[in-house]
Amino acid sequence: MRHPLRRLSSVLILTALVLSLGTACGLGSEAGLVIYSGRNEGLVKPLLEKLEKSLGTDVEVRYGSSAELAAQILEEGAKSKADLFLSQDAGALGALAKEGRLERLPQPSLDKVPAKFRGSAGDWVGLSGRVRVLAYHPGQVAKAPDTVRDLVKPEWRGKVGYAPTNASFQAFVTGMRVLDGDEATRNWLKGMKANGVKAYDNNIAVLDAVNSGQISIGLINHYYWYEKVAEKGEGGVTAKLHYLPGGDPGALINVAGVGMLKGGEHRATALKAVDYLLSKEAQTYFSDETKEYPMAIGVAGTVPGLPPLDSLKAPEIDLGKLDSLQQTLTMLREAGMV
Incomplete structure (x- = not known):
């Protein structure tokens, strides 16, 4: 099965050769993190480059629609090389959670986001809201x-x-x-x-x-x-x-969010990545670039005139x-x- 992952930095000739051959086996083994991203490359690539620098390790990203990538992760099962799933919407994360493909995140990470904007099982968190x-x-x-x-x-x-x-x-x-x-x-x-x-x-x-x-x-x-x-x-x-x-x-109010895949090869790095995506730097990036609401508690939006999130009367619903x-x-x- 072909998995055209895009590298965020040009290193290791051997890895580039593997990518050019399009073989799934071995992809992610040299990388510090593998992300499947349902968010548009033009939007999140600059942020993921910042993430790569913050982690001090290589990041490989596969882009596609959130629904397609969620289906791909389910098809790949335990053989998936994905460490993190970055989703455009909560529904795709909910689909993976229902099938038991996401790992519960540490409580300190969960506590950075209001309960209504994260998975009810604690296995994903919202990053930005619309x-x-x-x-x-x-x-x-x-x-x-x-x-x-x-x-x-x-x-x-x-x-x-x-x-x-x-x-x-x-x-x-x-x-x-x-x-x-x-x-x-x-x-x-x-x-x-x-x-x-x-x-x-x-x-x-x-x-x-x-x-x-x-x-x-x-x-x-x-x-x-x-x-x-x-x-x-x-x-x-x-x-x-x-x-x-x-x-x-x-x-x-729907959210874009992130979940960590069960069985990922780079668990410790993935956890660091989740915390980075909830950092003030990353949250402010979403506010600046997309005019969305930051989801991390204590991070203020930067959009002039945007009503505070807690002033809105959204329906009470489990986004999953x-x-x-x-x-x-x-x-x-x-x-x-x-």
Whole structure:
């Protein structure tokens, strides 16, 4: 089986030869750490280079989607060379936890993150958080609804946009299934379809459509708006954000996180890596680069105007239960939403 791992530093001709041959056997044996990363290479490579320097050892990284890499780890089983799994969302970590592939982390590491943003079994921790919000056009919306459940009402016909293939949208739907049940979620999706909801390729396109007045409301993650403001200034962004109250499913706070694989060859180094990723340096990197919330207790965000995390009224949900992605995709297809 081929495993094209990317090295973060150019050392050891022998290792480079093994990589060029694409053989899985022996990969990771010379490295100090092997990471499977579901976070985008362009985003996290600079941070992982800092991690490599902090550890004083080589780091090998394999990039892919979180769902694909989680499935790969399950397929590889005990033969996997991965030491750490860096996931874009909690659902993929929950899937590995359910199958017993993650090792419990030391309590001092767990205590760095609020309990609701880590695995219930203590086998993964959140690193950065994102909030589902409604972006709305203030010239078209006098008052944004306080629940996504109201978006099926006739007053919003043809005025709402979403990104069906976006992982965060799918995680939100999964969260609604956990909170409201499958039948209610299915009916909501069918209602949205019947109400003329408009599909876009990604969250950026949804936000652009709100800014231009093409639609009145968009379902997005908070950080897309803050990235746009950082680029153009608040005066250059027409859309406003509405943070939904009352624990609404549309106010889900999801996290990117990290878990340590059972049977990894470099356990001690992996534990050091987890603690580095929860350090002020790494947490501030996520805030600076992605406008996400730091998950480590005591680390303040750097995004101007971003509401404090503890001021948000997110739904109470075990994020590890966002692992049933396939059922969500099936439901979205049946409702004609993808």
